[in-house]
Amino acid sequence: MSSSTTTRGSRPRSATTALALATALLTAGLATACGPDDTSGGTAKPLPARTTTAAAGSTATTPAGKPGTTTVGRTAYWGGLRFDIKTAATAANPDGTGSTITLATTVTNTFRTTPVTGWPDIAIDIAGTPLTGNLGTAAPPTPGASNPLPITFTGTGPLTLDGASLVLGAPGQAQAVVPLGSGGRAPVTLAPVDLHATAGATLTSGRLGLTLKSAQLRADVGGGNGSGALTLGQRAVLVLFDMTGKVGPAGMAVDGTSLRLKLPDGQEVGPSVAPIEAIYPDRPTRQDQAAWFVFQGATDGDYTLSVTDPDHTAPAATTVLHATGVAASGPVN
Structure with missing residues (x-):
């Protein structure tokens, strides 16, 4: 005879266990039937915030005011x-x-x-x-x-x-x-335009020699340290070079009067910023020098850089710096 007994008003243990299991299954089924957007019962869980990502350079954005x-x-x-x-x-x-x-x-x-x-x-x-x-x-x-x-x-x-x-x-x-999104102002990069020149070429006029390092046509500034902001339509040519002088004991003073830039339209301009250096026999070289030429109305074409000995008795030495794609960096007029 089994030792289990059933008293009046109570269920056998096996029946109690079965009822608890059925209740749990019913509760799980109801929870599954109600998703986060279901408003038929309970509190709906909010959807996580979405991030909108567009391809590089595209104009897709999130709706106004939305994160x-x-x-x-x-x-x-x-x-x-x-x-x-x-x-x-x-x-x-x-x-x-x-x-x-x-x-x-x-x-x-x-x-x-x-x-x-x-x-x-x-x-x-x-x-x-x-x-x-x-x-x-x-x-x-x-x-x-x-x-x-x-x-x-x-x-x-x-x-x-x-x-x-x-x-x-x-x-x-x-x-x-x-x-940053659709609409807005037209893009303007102000990207510098590299001027095609022979890197390492040396221009020699009398006692003065310049070894070119690089040249750029810039649409943002016309001076070093990020200064000399240009106005609408202006451009500046930046020339970097090393400078060497073959001089006697008295030395030689060099400034911007030794440099000129001829524009594609034939106009000739002097530098707005240029080295002011004294060269002596024991210090014949000045490295990493910069000259800036600022002007209005740049175009594609040939920009001719000329160098003249400070006493202006020797013929000028010249080199051609060629520019293409000038208008792509910003307005030129």
């Missing part, structure tokens, strides 16, 4: 710095007072030997209204170096990338423009 990230994938230049804008993200401020656009960028100092001492004006243009960027305590990178640079723009209302454009440079200056 999200867009791939920008564009590059702009200003003051010797190259700004690679990777993504733009929008988000509501935690305190509920407005929203923020954050740009993830990498900044490179394109000058090989010259430090850049300050940032350009940086703003987002939203339907003609500028929103100033916050760079924190970041400093421009050293010559030839690259640094990541997050830039934040905070507004008092919801911000959208559609119609917004990043602008580098102050009003009245040459400005680089990067559209």
